[in-house]
Amino acid sequence: MSEHYDVIISGGGYAGLCCGLKLASNGKRTLLLEARKEIARKNRGCQCSLYPFGETFTVEGKDITFHQNNFTVKNALMAQLTSVECASGNYTLNTTPSDPMPIIDEGQVKGTLENVCREKGVNISAGTKVKSIETDGQRVRVSADKQYEADYLVGADGAHSLVMRSTPLTRKKIGTFVEMEVEAERMNIPPNGFYAELRNMLAGLYAQPYGEGYMLGVFQGVGPGSTRIDLKEYLEESLHKLKAGGITRRYGCSIPIYLSASSSHYMNILMAGDSVGSFSMVTITGAMLMGLLAGEALLKHMDGMAGAFKEYDKTWRSALQQQNMDRMRSFFFLLKRLNEKRMPRLVKALAGSDLASVGKWYYIKRIPAIVRAFI
């Protein structure tokens, strides 16, 4: 006999915890299955900067305070892109950062969410990996350490989502992002500075103030796979260039970069957070917001609102400004074509421009120059 629930959530990340919180607070029998032994433990190379998406929600619980800020996609891109020194040959696109992003303690946030979830009655089973799922649209059967059954399933199992892979919903992988972080003792870069360079769009380095030192990240993104560089070597080289004191801490992480799936629901399954994926841009606050919205949609569906899932799909896309991300899709196939020759042309096409206006109008205005750079 399998245990029966109103909702099973696969994944105890930000999206899963917030979804569980919403459901249990409204009296729903909710089971959350998390593959890892501990939910609160910080187990990935997350910098814990508070990125913008979904900034306007509040989570009730002790010790969590999120800044109400005015971050938007536009500002996020400013922080991430206009703070980039983009250099190739004689061309550079160099901008100065405005405010550094607030840093949070990931373990504290997750731990608090977990405690609040348990208090509200979410049945949390850590160390329990979901192995397979099946649905007939009425019931979902989940196989993990044993069999579970529910009326609904939420796929909040992150970028490598098993739930997504088990449904006909598809996402397109467009590249990988490898990050390594170090804390360097002495760095010859401005305080509160954010340094980055892109080398033919294949690899990048950035630095942000962090505690007594700096956090450095190296990423390898969209670009011809055949010319991948040695990230460790690149990091050493860049540290030398920055006159950094040396590496005192280091860990790495590889993130697949997906275009978001065209839909975030299938029969009685809802997807939330990174599992739906978009350029790895869902973010902590975005995943939390999606979890809360998914919970809300499930409550409405249980109350008989047939269009609740469609509404959810529309709402989170709009709240997370997914449309802007979608618009950038067109750009990605071009970025793959960047090479030594085209890179300077692109930099020239963008030089002097205000990347703050990234978005529809920006692209319409700039498209001719950008496209010329790729020819």
Ligand SMILES: Cc1cc2nc3c(=O)[nH]c(=O)nc-3n(C[C@H](O)[C@H](O)[C@H](O)COP(=O)(O)OP(=O)(O)OC[C@H]3O[C@@H](n4cnc5c(N)ncnc54)[C@H](O)[C@@H]3O)c2cc1C
């Ligand atoms: C290196 C790195 C740095 C980042 N830095 C930042 C940052 O500074 N700021 C920011 O806002 N965002 C950052 N992000 C993005 C942010 O971490 C994600 O957007 C966010 O964690 C997504 O939350 P989620 O709940 O959707 O997924 P996740 O946080 O990935 O949670 C998914 C959970 O599902 C579990 N799971 C997976 N498979 C199964 C299974 N089969 N059964 C049961 N459980 C399963 C996983 O163990 C995990 O706990 C970073 C991401 C990475 C990888």
